[in-house]
Amino acid sequence: MDLFSHLALGFSTAASAANLSYCLLGVFLGTAIGVLPGLGPVATIAMLLPVTFGLPPETALIMLAGIFYGAQYGGSTTAILVNLPGESSSVVTALDGYQMARQGRAGTALATAAIASFFAGTVCTFLIALAAPPLSEVALKFGPADYFSLMVLGLVASIVLASGSLLHALGMIILGLLLGLIGTDVNSGLPRFSFDLPELSDGINFVVVAMGVFGLGEIIANLQTEKTRSVALARITGLMPSRDDLKRIIAPILRGTALGSSLGILPGGGAMLSSFAAYSLEKKTSKNSAQFGKGAIEGVAAPEAANNAGAQASFIPMLTLGIPSNPVMALMIGALIMHGIQPGPQVMVEQPALFWGLVVSMWIGNLFLLILNLPLIGLWVKMISVPYHFLYPAILVFCGIGVFSLSNTSFDVFMMAGFGVLGYVFRKLDCEPAPMMLGFILGPMMEEYLRRAMLMSKGNAMVLVTRPISATLLAVSAVALVVVLLPALRKKREEAFKD
Template identity: 70%
Template structure:
């Protein structure tokens, strides 16, 4: 009953005309940056942070949150229609979504993405409301040893789910790990591979690397063939899903939502990991396994539900403990501190209007997003049908602004350009860039936590197997690794990936 009262307060806050307006601005902006490749929610929120100072705390956080989950919707549109992830968490959606669009099933693919996201968003909102405080305790159990084992699982999983050659996926991960080594060593502060350039002291800029490899690399490839990029379908029809389709997506949406919700709560997780994990899980569980990679609707439903669920549940550790599980949450914490709110357990009790208002706004925002993304899909497609010679300079300009705005550094812009060439080379050589990015993100965390766990245990390596959570995660990784390496599963995997 208390929950209903709290949610009542939340909806009263979220539905006030002023907050509703900012919620709308947030999700509309989020969809736009999601649709446009290269510009992600991190860069957008970072750029908008100064604008929020003049707003009341609730409105500004509602808007910033809207950008984040709004981008999860928008990203899928680009992924499905032009095989270019608009947002990093839509990378896997492109695999089957684009194939569906090629077969003239862009409408169902888009509808699946939007409805799957909406369902996941609704579930995640409820989850956030009921379970935020107790679930945050689970995150607290995660020490360095558990983090290390989680990262191992993440790396193993990213090899397992990479399409194409295992060797190439492994190579990409190792390359990502190596790139992640650049910068100051956290333990001692020693500079590694920085060539005495202070610009590299904090490591390579993630935004520059990801925009370069994914955004610019893709643009370069597209520029090769003048006419190959075209939006598959100019007028999307058949947005209604058939009964058969609904039946096929029910399971994947449910599983994706569940997996995404869990991975979102875990620090280091969030939308991207959730979508990757959901896709690989679905590929193993689905009865339509053979269709994966060729336009399986399950391959759209699962990752799209997972990324939206993950995006929303990653608010749980942030709102209840003040701990950021990903860079977007770190920015949200910054926005709260600027507004004079100390993120932590006291937010729920001291700022009930803010806490519940934000939760309620997420559901309202998800509803707005379905309206924005289905009936108004034409508008977003128009955005994508802008001719290349107009669109590319604009995207590149946005990318440059995004890369520059992280540190106000031109160095990062050049870095992005360099990684654009790297990304292009990788595409030409048939290497998938996604594992590289995962290696880059997970590598430093893996090292940091390994060394920290050893430091805290005073050099006792058994700490990884004596902690039950850590042991469990390592066993799962081992199982996954064995499964991938087993000859018969391996041949099946290759079968599944070959198109």
């Protein structure tokens, strides 16, 4: 069969000594930069790009890809240990992962994340090997109207992210949407809310907001309650998930993988939604839903699986169509072009060794990550028992470096400090920042897609319901909205009666 001969070719490419060692180097580097808050794969890959010129293209790509998915692994480590999500996808991991860490279950949370990611990565590798070209054709069916409706669904789901008051969650989502308005309007090219500051003309970077609101806000709050924190961290229970834990995470991992791989193939921002969607789905369907936000292991397993599946699946449009779905993929395309390979549909045909070698190397890389990360868990867990007066200045410095590296400007660092204060205020007001982050991510995309759909339909809003994909997504959103709001409203009534 074709598949086996292709996989055999892939293995023979990926398992060469040079490619194996570059793959290991890639995932190691990726883990390292992922663990450092704020430092992302984009800056690292950009710096290493010239180094790869001397390598054969498949080796270069294998290493760069390793950095990318290695960073996804590493990113969840800081999200769990110190509530610092460096990537949009790890925002939800932080919700329950950090709570688990506070309960002394950091090791379990990290192991769960690693296992979930490995499983999702394995499934997704096979998915790419089996069906990359037809999947990319499906992805192209999504037009602007369909993306808009997908974002609407995402926004509805974001209400579920909050575990507290519904009103607060709605308020935070709207605040996120407003923050997302800052920057240049795509249609007219006019700057909005930029106060003539060129630094604001491209909007606020996600990492700046996340580092500030989550990381810095957490630090300020911790400094206020230093004593309780050390007590909470004193008892660290087993590092590995128990048999009972494993039983609880199997279904969430499967669902997360399915969601992540289906959303991940959409080049217009699907991968970003996958971890949010997986978390919301689990929270609504799990029988432990009351625990979500307070350290539910399902709340780590599902989004981590979805996040890794989404990351791997985003290679599908890149490899089969030459379409980048995120800045890292854009860099990979740049790397391919510099090696004289035009990314596009014919890469699979003209460069089979490159294509299949990369696919197989992604599986090998995931295995490396699992082997690399499981023994490291003990070390990471020890790291958070470092006295806080040593730990927090280090975190601050790394956040500063990471945010500076985004676009090499100190403006971003000051902005992060501002968001840190805001994060502390949110905490005092009992407003959870996760729904705000989702509003912030989705708002600009939603607007862009809606306005593009309207331009193309000459202002006819009916396209949103006449296109089958869009109509289905809107219908699902309507149902989801009812499901989300009903219990909350009922609870409100009950509370009202109690008083």
